[in-house]
Amino acid sequence: MRKTYLVLATLLLAGMLLAACGGAATPAPAEEAKPFRVAVVMPSAINDLAFSQSMYDALSAIQAEKGEENFQFAYSDGLFVVDDAAAAIRDYASQGYDLVIAHGSQYGSSLVEIAPDFPETSFAWGTTVDTFADQGVTNVFAYEARSEQGGYVNGVMAAKLSESGIIGVVGPIETGDAKLYVEGFKAGVAATDPQAEVRVNWIGSFSDVALASEAAQTHINAGADVLTGTAQMVTGAIGVAKERGVLWFGTQSDQTSLSPEIVVANQVYHWEVVLNQMIDLIESGTLGGQAFAIDLANGGEVITYNPDFDLPAEVRSLAEDTVKGIADGSITITLP
């Protein structure tokens, strides 16, 4: 019995080797028939109108562009427990995906342990600039959002629209692209109206919608008439802004649909810009070691304006000039 298995295994192995050789000899048809497969692990829901949705939308956009026969992706969302996410990353890697994305900076410490076990698989994680190259890892890409750029543009508009001169920010935890966004936003307000005051409230959580809502109430009670905020718990703050009739600036995804009355503009992430670069590198044999960033210049960050909001033409053109200035380098944002 055992001998039979041995023979079978040898035959299978031989078959695989031959198939591989065959593939090398006539590359074109075999390569084209096989789609590029991506798997992504995300901390919140794919429809969170924020961080996770931005990645889901990007993968959907790539699939629409390349076609389902050439590009496929799988996802696990809602993995706010890092251990669960680590298990999912390992599962996807062992299933032979071409690229496994760990969409959350909290997943990094798990990824640095998993990636060396799958040297043939490419991994990506963000938002960060660390590819673990200094730890000898060669198959991890890093990506980040220069969210201070869109934050600056939002800040410029907020300063123009605020009548009370008090602008409130609802942030999650002072880290990553949330921190960059808030600092850019403050710089944009300060450059436009030095008298205006930006008040920041970090609620200490990416998920506590009730506290985000109460933080918005507090800002409004303290005199703020324009609000912004980042991460998936801001839906609570947007609800309050709508009820109390103050303006809102969004980031990460387009949040206009949630409250068309009061959303002015959004910075929307288009990760497909950097994902396409990674896919090209992987197809040419480079599996990691490079860090990417989306920004206003490369089109990875786009400012969307709510068509239902009556934004004064002067403010709109100032915002568009600011986008151009940041993209061509004539406006530089100094972060503290």
Add this chain to the structure above:
Amino acid sequence: MIQDLLAPAVLIGIASSGIRLATPYLYATIGETFGQLSGVLNLGVEGIMLMGAYSGFYVTFKTGNPVLGLLAAIVVGGLMGLGMAIISVTFQAEQGISGIGVYLFGLGMSDLLFQKSLGTVETVSGFQPVEIPFLSQIPVLGQIFFRHNLLVYAAFLLVPVAWFVINKTTWGLKIQAVGQNPAAADALGVSVSAVRYATVTLGGVLSGIAGASLSIGLLNVFQQNLTSGMGFIAVALVYFGGWSPVGVLLGSLLFSLVNALQNWVQVLGIPIPSDFAVMMPYVLTILALVFAVRKVTQPAALTKPFERGEG
């Protein structure tokens, strides 16, 4: 900077914000108090709150009527409470473990239904703030107490009602007897199972309302894991409050007022690191629990299933 906190407008803001934040905790803690007084620890409050929040939101979204949404949350919460009663009273399952099961069911189910039925975050017009005529015009007090939505008022009215039911009615005395000494209560002709079924189902109803007080009261949105741990804090507040409605009221208010305070501390730009500020409610609640709370013993039969003829 610090003296800004003492400005009248800020103090009013803190008090009024604390009252809003305390509302979901009040429903959940009072419901859990009934269950625990009768001897059943339900750790599934969080899951029931999530289901209540989802069903209340969905019905309000579809019908535009938050009263129907509230009814849906009551029914769904009651059914989940009934489920917990079947598991813990009839089948006598270990209460801690089965409560976690109820939590995970609620977490997963509310998310699944949300993804399938709504697909994205939406807003509804839920219970709007109602200014109580005359009372809301009283300086200071009117602004703090009488400009909230109906679910906020009802939560605070629930405290004296629960106190009365527990301490002044026969049913309340039966609940306490069943929680302290079920064998003796049984010998006197009190049906231990019936009392526990009733309290755990009532706890489910109130947890369902607690969830709805978020999704169609304070927030007017629903998203995955909306309650983010509030149900577990509620269970802790029941211990904090020493199994009395007044105690859980004080616990809920302390926790929520400190949360409101830290919000204002950050908004006013008082230079305290935000990480420290958001820790304050938890640290103060633990300190109060350790140093200030008088010795109250928990119901003697808490977490112990009752079988006639045993012990």
